[in-house]
Amino acid sequence: MLPKHREYPFPIPCGWFRVAFTGEISKGEVKSLEYFGEEQVLFVSDSGEVQLFGAHCPHLGAHLGRGGRVEGEMLRCPFHGWGFDKAGACIEVPYAKRIPSRARLRRYPTIEKDGIVWAWYHPTGDEPTWAPPDVPELSNADWSAPVHHRWTIRTRNQEIAENTADPAHFSAVHGFADAPAPRIEFLEHCCRSVSESRVPRADGEMATSRLEVSWYGLGLGLVRSTGAFELLVAGTNTPVDEATVDACFSFSVCRARGLSPDEGAGKAFIHEAIRQMEQDIPIWENKVFAERPILCDGDGPIGPFRDWASQFYP
Numbered sequence: 001m002l003p004k005h006r007e008y009p010f011p012i013p014c015g016w017f018r019v020a021f022t023g024e025i026s027k028g029e030v031k032s033l034e035y036f037g038e039e040q041v042l043f044v045s046d047s048g049e050v051q052l053f054g055a056h057c058p059h060l061g062a063h064l065g066r067g068g069r070v071e072g073e074m075l076r077c078p079f080h081g082w083g084f085d086k087a088g089a090c091i092e093v094p095y096a097k098r099i100p101s102r103a104r105l106r107r108y109p110t111i112e113k114d115g116i117v118w119a120w121y122h123p124t125g126d127e128p129t130w131a132p133p134d135v136p137e138l139s140n141a142d143w144s145a146p147v148h149h150r151w152t153i154r155t156r157n158q159e160i161a162e163n164t165a166d167p168a169h170f171s172a173v174h175g176f177a178d179a180p181a182p183r184i185e186f187l188e189h190c191c192r193s194v195s196e197s198r199v200p201r202a203d204g205e206m207a208t209s210r211l212e213v214s215w216y217g218l219g220l221g222l223v224r225s226t227g228a229f230e231l232l233v234a235g236t237n238t239p240v241d242e243a244t245v246d247a248c249f250s251f252s253v254c255r256a257r258g259l260s261p262d263e264g265a266g267k268a269f270i271h272e273a274i275r276q277m278e279q280d281i282p283i284w285e286n287k288v289f290a291e292r293p294i295l296c297d298g299d300g301p302i303g304p305f306r307d308w309a310s311q312f313y314p
Contacts, residue, residue, distance in 0.1 A: 008156055008289050011123065011242070012036050013312035015189070015217030016132040018236035018248065019052060019110075020117040021148070030075070032065030036121045037241040040108065041065040045073045051086055052119045054106030058090075064105075075105075114138040115146065116236065116250075123314065130189050133216050137232045142256040144266070146234070149274055150248045155284035157218035157237050157245055158309050163280065164193050164213050164221070165305035168298055173283065174276050180211075184301055186308040191215040196227075218312050223273075230254030231269050249273060 017035065020042055025031050030043045032055065039055035041064045055063050057077040062068075067078030074083045074091065082103070083092035090103035109120040109128055114135040120128045137143045153160075163169065165184060170176040182195040193213040209228040215221045221235040234250040251273070253259035253266035260266045295302060 008158075008242070009291055010156075010158065010310075010313045012121070012239045013157055013218045013309075014120075014122040014126075014314055015219050015312055016111075016118045016120055016128070016130075017219040017238040018116050019108075019119045019238065020050075021250075022112060022115045022117065025050070025117075028070045030065055030068045030070060032063070035119075035238050035240060035246070037239070038106075039063070039065075040119075041068060041075070042117070043068075043070050043075055045070060045086065047073060049073075049086060050110050050112050050117050051075070052108040052110050052117075053084070053088055057082060058103050058105065116234075121239075126314070130217075132220065133214075133222075135222065135232075135234055137252050137254075138234065138250065142254060143232070143252045144255055144259070144261050146250040146252050147261050147270065148248055148250050149270075150246065151277065151281065152240070153245050153247050153281055153284060154243055155245055155281075156243075156289075157239055158306075159284050159287075159289070160235075160237055160245065160247065160280075161191070161215050161218050161221060161309065162302065162305055164191065164215065165300045165302050167195075167300045173279050182211075182213075182300075184305075186304060189217050189311070191305065191308055218309060225269070229265055229269065230257045230259065231266065233273055247277075249277065 019033060019035060025042055025044055027044045030041055033040045033042055040052050041055050042052050044050050055065055057064060057079060059080055059082055062077050062079035064075060064077055069076050073086055076083045081094045082090050084105050085091045088105035088107035090099050093099050111118045111132060115138050118132045138146055167180045167182055170180060180195040182193040184193045195211050210226045212224045213221060219237055223233040225231040232252045236248050238246045240246050251261060251270045253261050261270055
């Protein structure tokens with residue numbers, strides 16, 4: 001039996017999720033965010049470290065993103081001046097002699113790498129069990145500066161990632177003459193799909209292009225095209241709440257191979273990726289989650305994919 005419209009049999013997944021891009025927040029700034037069905041504040045201390053905390057002071061509930069300020073390595077509450085260190089612990093109450101031992105903020109472990117600020121979400125606050133991968137293309141001078149394209153989608157992270165295990169939809173939804181036949185493997189928190197295709201070159205000859213899609217948890221999907229074209233899509237999908245995802249494609253192309261995001265094959269690749277995403281969105285926003293789908297021999301490994309995804313719901 002299908003669930004009621006928009007119901008899902010799983011909660012917000014745990015894992016690493018993009019909460020900002022480098023440059024979206026400057027040193028000393030406090031920025032309000034809403035992810036994982038919660039409110040947070042993101043700030044950069046004087047040493048340049050990025051921290052993500054729960055938004056409300058444990059004292060009397062003031063919102064730290066509404067007047068809170070950074071002082072060195074400390075975040076100070078705008079209501080009574082309580083100060084919190086980088087671990088989220090209260091280390092200063094200006095008018096008190098003793099600091100309550102339980103006065104601390106919800107801390108989300110953060111890592112900034114390759115231009116992305118990652119935050120670890122776990123519903124019970126457990127520490128990370130794996131690290132977000134390096135995406136060297138995003139900080140390599142031989143590759144173009146990333147071009148971001150964002151959507152707010154009424155769906156869940158698992159639904160977006162499941163497309164990797166569903167090659168049959170490429171013909172029906174995206175108009176492919178032949179559905180890809182990827183080789184898909186699951187290893188711990190990673191899911192990897194590899195397929196090859198023949199594509200026309202500018203000189204009219206055909207060339208082999210290799211497409212690799214790698215998921216790291218349900219928050220990052222890396223699409224790399226190699227061979228005839230050297231292109232990257234970093235798909236970062238962050239749960240806003242239990243019904244909405246903040247999805248972003250970050251595109252980069254290999255300038256050393258003569259590609260540009262503004263013209264030719266690079267531009268065409270970006271437009272095609274956006275076209276396919278915007279064809280998928282109405283499907284995701286109007287479908288229900290079939291817990292026991294009726295599958296046929298032409299479908300991809302949807303069952304094994306769902307078994308792999310289940311690890312992100314502790």
